[in-house]
Amino acid sequence: MIGDWLDIGWVNEIPVRGSRVVKVTGGDDIAVFRSGEGKVFALRDRCPHKHGRLSQGIVHGGAVACPLHNWRISLSSGEALGEDKGCTPTVPVRIDAGRVLIHRASTLAAAA
Amino acid sequence: MEHQTIPACGDDTREHLVVVGNGMAGCRAVEELLARDPARYRITIFGAEPRVNYNRIMLSPVLAGEKSFAEIVINGQEWYDEHGIALIAGDPVAAIDRAAKTVTTRSGLTTGYDRLLIATGSDPFIIPVPGKDLPGVIGFRDMNDVETMLEAADKGGAAVVIGGGLLGLEAAHGLSLRGMKVTVIHLMPTLMERQLDEAAGWLLKQALESRGQTILTGADTAEIVGASHVEGVRLKDGTTIPADLVVMAVGIRPSVALAREAGIAIGRGIHVDDHMVTSDPAILAVGECVEHDGQVYGLVAPLWEMCRALADGLVEQPTGYRGSVTSTKLKVSGIDVFSAGDFASADGTEDIVLRDASRGIYKRVVVRDDRIVGAVLYGDTADGGWYFDLLKRGEDISALRDVLIFGQSFASGGGQADPKAAVAALSDSAEICGCNGVSKGQVVSCIAKGAHSLDALRGTCKASASCGSCTGLVESLLALTLGDEVQAGAKTVCKCTSFGHDDVRREIVAQAMRSIPEVMQKLHWSTPDGCSSCRPALNYYLLCALPGEYVDDQQSRFVNERMHANIQKDGTYSVVPRMWGGLTNPRELRAIADVVEKYDAPMVKVTGGQRLDIFGIRKEDLPAVWADLNAAGMVSGHAYGKALRTVKTCVGSEWCRFGTQDSTGLGVKIEQATWGSWMPHKFKIAVSGCPRNCAEATIKDFGIICVDSGYELHVGGNGGIKVRVTDLLCKVATEAEAMLHCAAFIQLYREEAWYLERTAPWIERVGLAYVQSRLLDDTEVRAALARRFFHSQSFSQDDPWAKRAEGAEREQHAPMAHFTPRKEFA
Numbered sequence: 001m002i003g004d005w006l007d008i009g010w011v012n013e014i015p016v017r018g019s020r021v022v023k024v025t026g027g028d029d030i031a032v033f034r035s036g037e038g039k040v041f042a043l044r045d046r047c048p049h050k051h052g053r054l055s056q057g058i059v060h061g062g063a064v065a066c067p068l069h070n071w072r073i074s075l076s077s078g079e080a081l082g083e084d085k086g087c088t089p090t091v092p093v094r095i096d097a098g099r100v101l102i103h104r105a106s107t108l109a110a111a112a
Numbered sequence: 113m114e115h116q117t118i119p120a121c122g123d124d125t126r127e128h129l130v131v132v133g134n135g136m137a138g139c140r141a142v143e144e145l146l147a148r149d150p151a152r153y154r155i156t157i158f159g160a161e162p163r164v165n166y167n168r169i170m171l172s173p174v175l176a177g178e179k180s181f182a183e184i185v186i187n188g189q190e191w192y193d194e195h196g197i198a199l200i201a202g203d204p205v206a207a208i209d210r211a212a213k214t215v216t217t218r219s220g221l222t223t224g225y226d227r228l229l230i231a232t233g234s235d236p237f238i239i240p241v242p243g244k245d246l247p248g249v250i251g252f253r254d255m256n257d258v259e260t261m262l263e264a265a266d267k268g269g270a271a272v273v274i275g276g277g278l279l280g281l282e283a284a285h286g287l288s289l290r291g292m293k294v295t296v297i298h299l300m301p302t303l304m305e306r307q308l309d310e311a312a313g314w315l316l317k318q319a320l321e322s323r324g325q326t327i328l329t330g331a332d333t334a335e336i337v338g339a340s341h342v343e344g345v346r347l348k349d350g351t352t353i354p355a356d357l358v359v360m361a362v363g364i365r366p367s368v369a370l371a372r373e374a375g376i377a378i379g380r381g382i383h384v385d386d387h388m389v390t391s392d393p394a395i396l397a398v399g400e401c402v403e404h405d406g407q408v409y410g411l412v413a414p415l416w417e418m419c420r421a422l423a424d425g426l427v428e429q430p431t432g433y434r435g436s437v438t439s440t441k442l443k444v445s446g447i448d449v450f451s452a453g454d455f456a457s458a459d460g461t462e463d464i465v466l467r468d469a470s471r472g473i474y475k476r477v478v479v480r481d482d483r484i485v486g487a488v489l490y491g492d493t494a495d496g497g498w499y500f501d502l503l504k505r506g507e508d509i510s511a512l513r514d515v516l517i518f519g520q521s522f523a524s525g526g527g528q529a530d531p532k533a534a535v536a537a538l539s540d541s542a543e544i545c546g547c548n549g550v551s552k553g554q555v556v557s558c559i560a561k562g563a564h565s566l567d568a569l570r571g572t573c574k575a576s577a578s579c580g581s582c583t584g585l586v587e588s589l590l591a592l593t594l595g596d597e598v599q600a601g602a603k604t605v606c607k608c609t610s611f612g613h614d615d616v617r618r619e620i621v622a623q624a625m626r627s628i629p630e631v632m633q634k635l636h637w638s639t640p641d642g643c644s645s646c647r648p649a650l651n652y653y654l655l656c657a658l659p660g661e662y663v664d665d666q667q668s669r670f671v672n673e674r675m676h677a678n679i680q681k682d683g684t685y686s687v688v689p690r691m692w693g694g695l696t697n698p699r700e701l702r703a704i705a706d707v708v709e710k711y712d713a714p715m716v717k718v719t720g721g722q723r724l725d726i727f728g729i730r731k732e733d734l735p736a737v738w739a740d741l742n743a744a745g746m747v748s749g750h751a752y753g754k755a756l757r758t759v760k761t762c763v764g765s766e767w768c769r770f771g772t773q774d775s776t777g778l779g780v781k782i783e784q785a786t787w788g789s790w791m792p793h794k795f796k797i798a799v800s801g802c803p804r805n806c807a808e809a810t811i812k813d814f815g816i817i818c819v820d821s822g823y824e825l826h827v828g829g830n831g832g833i834k835v836r837v838t839d840l841l842c843k844v845a846t847e848a849e850a851m852l853h854c855a856a857f858i859q860l861y862r863e864e865a866w867y868l869e870r871t872a873p874w875i876e877r878v879g880l881a882y883v884q885s886r887l888l889d890d891t892e893v894r895a896a897l898a899r900r901f902f903h904s905q906s907f908s909q910d911d912p913w914a915k916r917a918e919g920a921e922r923e924q925h926a927p928m929a930h931f932t933p934r935k936e937f938a
Contacts, residue, residue: 008929017641017667020928032928036641051190053683056671058644065644067671067679069571072644083562083572108933 005094005101008032011040014100019055019064021045022102030091030107031055032100033075035062041075042093042102048073048086126154129426130215130223132205132370133231134159136168137399137415139187140549141229144423146195152427155197156223158215161254162202164188167547168254169412172444175258175286186548208374210392227394227426230371230382234364234400234410239274243336249358252283261357265290269356272296272345274333276303278442280361281320285444287357288325295326295353297333297345299362307440307451311467312474312490319447319472364410366401381408386432387425388418398422404435411438416549439500441493441546448489450496453503454478455486466517475517482510495519497585501542535588544589545582548574555586559593566590605867606645608637613649613866620657628654628665642668649867652754655790656862659904666921672752675924676912677734685734686727688751689741690787693761693779693799694722703744707737721758721796723749732925738913747911750787754868756858757796759783760808764801764818773818775801778847782816782854788909789858789901792865792874797854810838813861813871814854819843823850827857827883828875836872839880842888856887856894859901 006022014020014034022030022042031045031054045055052068063072063081072081078088092103129145131138134157142155159165170184192199203217208228216222236251238244248264250257264271265287273284276298288294296303302313303320317327332348336358344354366381377383377391381403388396388404398418400410409415414436421433439452455478466475473491477484477499483506487499498520502509509516515523520537538544540553550573558573569575569586576586604612611619616635625631628650632642642650647668654662672678677685689704704724708716715727729737738748750757759782762768764775779799786797798809799816809815811831815838817824822845826838841857844850860883865874875883887894916924 006929006931013923013928015667015923020923023927023930025930025932027933029927048194050188050681051683052681053671053679056675056679058647058670059667060641060643060647061639068681069567070644083568107931 004104006104006107008100008102011095011098011100014040017059019057019059021055022107024107027108029053029055030102031064032093032102033059033064035059035075039075040093040095040100042091042107043073043075043078044089044091046088047071048080048088049084054088124154126152127226128224129153129155129227129229130225131155131157131229131231132208132215133157133229133233133399133401134161134163134165134199134201135231135233135399136165136186136412137233137401137419138229138231139165140415140419141231141398141422142195142197143187144419145426148423148427148429150195153227155195157192157197157199158203158205158217159199159201160204161256163255164192164199164201166255169547171252171255171258172282172286174255175261175283176289177286181255205370208370208395210374210376210395213394225394227396229422230376230390230395230397230401231399232367232370232401235367236360237363237365238360239333239362241333241335243338243342244360246336246338246342247340248338248342248356249336249360252279252359252361253364257359261287261359262290264357265292267356268292270295270354271357271359272353272355273359273361274345275359275361275363276300276327276329277306277361277363278304278440279364280359281316281442282444283359283361284320284325285323287359288323292357293326294324295328295355296320297331297347297353298327298329299332301330303327303329304442304449304451307488308449308490309455309476309488311476312449312451312488315472315474315490316442316447316449320444364400366403366408368401371397371401379403379406386421386434387430388422388433389425396422396425404433407435409436409438411440413438413543413546413549437500437504439496441496448491448493450489450493451487452496452500453484453486455488461485464513464517477517479509479513479516482508482513484509484516497538497542497544501539504541505539535585536592544585545575550575552589555589556593559590564590564594605649606643608632608639608642608646609635611635616650617653617657617864620653626654626658626662628668644670652790652792652867656904660907673754675731675734676738676748676752676916677729678752680727684728684730686725686751687729687734687737687741688719688723688725688749689746690749690783691723691746692783693759693776695776695780696723699744700746703741703746707740710740711737719751719758721751722760723751723758725751732927735916735919735922735925739917742911742914742917747787748913753790754793755790755795756783756786756788757794759786760796760798760812762799762801762806764799768801770804771801771818772820773801773823773847775799775807775816775818778816778818778850779807781847782851785851785855785902785905786858788911789862789905790908791858791862792867793870795858795861795871811835812838814857816850816854822846825850825853825857828871828880830870830872832870834872836876839875841880841884852894852898853887855901856897857883859897859904860886862901862904863897 008022016034017036019031019033029045031043033041045053047054047066049071050068052066054064056067057064062075065072071084078090080086091106094101165187167184167186173179203219205215206218207216214222214224236253250260271287271292271294273280273296276296284294284296302310303316334348335346337344337346342358344352346352368378368382371382372378382397382401384397384402384404388398390397399415417436418433424431442449461478461480464477476488478486484503489496512523538552542552544550544552544555554573555575563569563572576583631650651665651668666674677687711733713726713728717725719725759779761776761779765771796812797814798807798812800807800809801818809817810826811829815826824843825841827841829838830836
C-alpha cells in the first residue's frame with residue numbers, strides 16, 4: 001500500500017558513507033544513511049547515549065559513530081555496538097526505481 | 113531537540129517508589145536500585161530545587177570558578193527520561209500521610225506511594241544571633257547560595273564567613289578568588305578542629321593568611337548588624353567587621369521536619385535500621401537526614417555505603433549497613449589536607465609524626481594496638497588513601513611500624529617511589545574516586561568489561577569524572593590492569609590495521625598512494641571502510657602528502673570539520689570568525705552584532721584566543737551566517753579544526769611602554785601566512801612583545817617572545833588538561849627568520865606527528881634535540897621544510913565559508929525532506 005510509505009527523494013541525493021536528514025514536525029528528525037556498499041538505512045537521528053545527531057557522524061561498515069562521544073550504532077538494528085548499551089529506533093526503508101521510501105508509521109511514531 | 117518522556121503505561125502495576133529529595137543521596141539510591149533491577153519499581157523523584165541532580169560537594173569548585181554548573185551535573189534530564197523516572201523539581205514535598213500512603217507537595221500535588229524514600233539531606237545551622245535574617249546572610253548548601261555569592265562577589269566588597277570548618281574554608285577560598293576581602297570567624301582556637309589537630313590547623317591558618325584571608329580564631333559572634341541589608345558582624349569582644357555578605361557555615365543539621373510531622377521516630381536524625389528502614393516499614397531514609405546506630409554523617413562517603421545497603425534491601429537481597437569510618441579532604445587548590453579516623457591522643461595510643469618544615473609538610477599517624485586509628489596529613493596527602501585503607505581494614509601494621517610514616521612506596525620496599533606498586537597494593541574496597549564513591553574493585557571490573565581509556569571509565573563508572581584529583585590513580589589502574597595491552601594498543605593506528613602511524617605515513621609516501629581505499633587495500637585493512645579513528649587520520653596523511661592533488665574526503669572528516677563550525681551538545685553550532693592577531697574594527701563588530709540579533713544567537717563569548725564565539729546557530733542557518741560575516745570581510749576562524757587556530761598577541765612596542773618589538777604586527781603576519789593549514793591536531797601560536805609574556809606564548813604550540821635583541825622561539829607548549837611549558841627552540845634576530853622558523857616547525861609537525869597528537873606529546877616522544885637538529889643544523893633542510901609548507905598553503909588558503917555561502921555542499925545543511933503528520937498521527 002502506497003500510503004504506508006513516504007517518498008523522500010532519490011538514492012543518489014544521499015552521499016556514500018554519508019547521510020541526510022528528514023524533518024518531522026513535532027518529532028525527532030530521521031537520519032537516512034547510505035553505507036559504503038550503497039545500502040540505505042534510516043534511524044531516529046538521536047544517539048541513545050546523550051542524544052547526539054547520528055546524521056553528523058562518520059559512517060563506516062554497517063555502523064555510524066556518534067559525533068558527541070563516538071558510540072558506534074548499528075545502521076541496521078539501531079543497537080549500540082561494542083561495550084555500550086542502548087538502542088535507537090530504526091525506520092524500515094524500501095528502494096523503488098531509485099527512489100527512497102521510508103515507513104510512514106515508524107517515521108511519525110516520534111511525533112507524538 | 114525536545115525531550116521525550118517515556119509515559120508510564122496505564123496498567124503499570126509495579127510498586128511505586130517515591131523519593132523525596134533529588135540530591136546526591138536520593139539519586140544515588142535510585143542509581144543503585146536501577147543497577148540491581150531496572151524494572152522493579154515505578155519511580156517518582158521530588159526535588160525542592162528547580163534543577164536536575166548535581167554533585168553538591170562540587171559547589172566549592174563552582175564557587176572558585178574551576179567548574180561550571182553543567183560540569184557538576186551527575187544526571188541530566190536524559191537520565192530521568194531513559195529510566196522512565198518522573199522528576200518533579202522545584203515543588204518540595206510538604207506533607208506525608210502515612211495512613212493513606214500519599215505525599216503532598218507545596219503546590220498541592222498529591223501522589224500515592226508503595227515505598228517512600230526520604231532523602232532530604234541537611235540544613236545549614238544558623239546561629240541564633242540578632243540580624244541572622246538580614247538580606248545578605250546565607251548558608252552554603254545549594255546552587256542558589258553559590259549564585260548569591262557570585263552576585264555579591266561581582267560587586268566586590270567584604271565577606272565574612274562564620275565557621276572555619278571544611279565548608280566555611282572552601283567558601284572563603286572561593287570568595288577570595290572571586291576578589292572579595294574575606295574574614296573567617298571561627299569559635300574554636302584552631303581551624304577544622306574536628307578533622308585536624310592543632311599543628312595541622314596552624315599550618316592551614318598560615319597558608320590561608322598568606323593568601324590574603326583574615327582568620328580570626330577563638331572569635332564569638334554577638335550580632336549581625338545592618339539596617340535593611342547586612343553591613344557587618346560584631347564580635348563578643350566588641351570588634352565589628354564590615355561585611356556586604358555573611359556566609360554561615362558553622363555546621364549542618366539533619367533535615368527532619370517532614371519526618372517529624374509525619375510521626376516517624378527521630379533523634380538527631382531520622383532513626384533507621386541497618387537496611388535504612390524507618391519506624392514505618394513502608395518508609396526508608398538515607399543520607400545526611402538519618403541517624404544510624406547513634407551516628408549522623410555530613411560527608412559523602414557514608415552516603416554511598418548507605419545507598420548500597422538500601423538498594424540491596426529494596427530488591428530483597430538485604431546486606432545491611434554497619435556504619436562508616438570517614439575521611440576528609442579539603443578542596444582548596446594548592447593546599448593539601450587529609451584526615452581520617454580518631455586522632456585525639458588518649459591512653460594506649462601512639463603518635464608517629466613526621467615534620468618537614470622547609471616543605472611545609474606535617475604527617476601524623478595515630479596507632480593503637482598495632483592498628484592505625486587515625487591520620488592527619490598536611491602538605492603531602494598522597495598516602496592518605498593508603499592509611500585510610502589500612503585503618504578501615506584494621507590491618508596489623510607492626511611489621512611496617514618503623515617506616516609507616518614515610519608512606520606506602522617506602523614501606524613496601526626499596527624506598528623508590530613506584531606509584532604503580534602503591535596502587536597495586538590497595539585492596540579492592542579502597543576508594544579511588546571520592547566524588548563519585550568508586551572503589552578500586554569497581555574501576556578494575558569496568559576496565560575488565562572493556563573501558564580501556566580514561567574517557568571510557570569516566571563514562572561508565574564515573575571514576576575521576578568530577579574533580580579529577582584521582583586521575584593519576586585511575587591511569588595507574590588502567591596501566592596495571594591492561595598491562596601490555598595498553599602498550600600494544602598504542603602502536604597501531606586503530607583496530608582496523610596492524611600498522612602504526614609512522615608505518616602508514618611512510619608507506620603512503622613510499623608507494624605514492626593517492627586515496628583512502630588504496631591505502632586500506634595495500635596495507636591490508638581488516639575492515640571494509642575503516643572506522644572513525646583511522647579514516648580522519650588517513651585523510652589527513654594523504655592531504656599532507658599530496659598538497660593540491662588529493663581530493664579531501666568529506667565523509668572522513670569529523671562533524672566540526674565537515675560543517676566548518678563547532679557542534680554543541682544540543683545539536684546547534686558555534687561560529688568563530690577569524691580576527692587577525694586578535695585585532696578587530698567597528699565593521700566586523702557590527703557584522704557580528706547583526707548576526708547575533710538576526711539569528712537569535714543566545715550567547716556570544718570572548719574566547720581565550722582573542723576572538724568572538726557566536727553560540728546557538730542552527731545548522732540550516734550556517735551558510736547565511738557565513739555570507740553575512742564574509743560580507744564584512746571576515747573568514748573562517750577554523751575554531752573547529754585540526755588546523756591553525758589563533759595567533760594571540762599583546763599590544764607590543766606600538767602602544768606598550770615595555771614592548772620591545774611590534775608583536776601585534778608580527779602576529780598578524782604569521783596568522784596571514786599560516787591560516788587554513790590542516791594539521792595533525794589543533795595548533796595555537798602567540799607572540800608576546802616582551803618577556804612579561806602577556807600573550808602567554810609559553811603554553812602555545814609555537815610561541816614567540818620578543819626581546820630587545822630579537823625573537824625567542826618557543827615550541828611544544830600546551831595549556832590543556834596537562835599543562836606543558838614550551839621548550840626554547842632557538843633565538844633569532846629578525847622577523848623574517850622568526851617567520852621562516854615558524855613555517856619550518858609547522859611543516860615538520862605536519863609531516864611527522866601522529867594524527868591527533870598535539871605538539872607537546874609529539875616533542876616529548878621524539879625529543880627536543882631531534883626537532884632542533886631538523887630545524888637548526890642545516891639551513892637548507894629548514895628552508896626546504898618552509899618551502900613545502902608555503903607550497904601546501906597555496907592550496908589551502910581559500911575560505912571554506914565563502915564556498916558554502918555561495919551554495920556549495922548545500923545538502924550538508926538542507927533537509928532531504930520535511931513531513932508534517934496529518935491529524936490522525938498528531
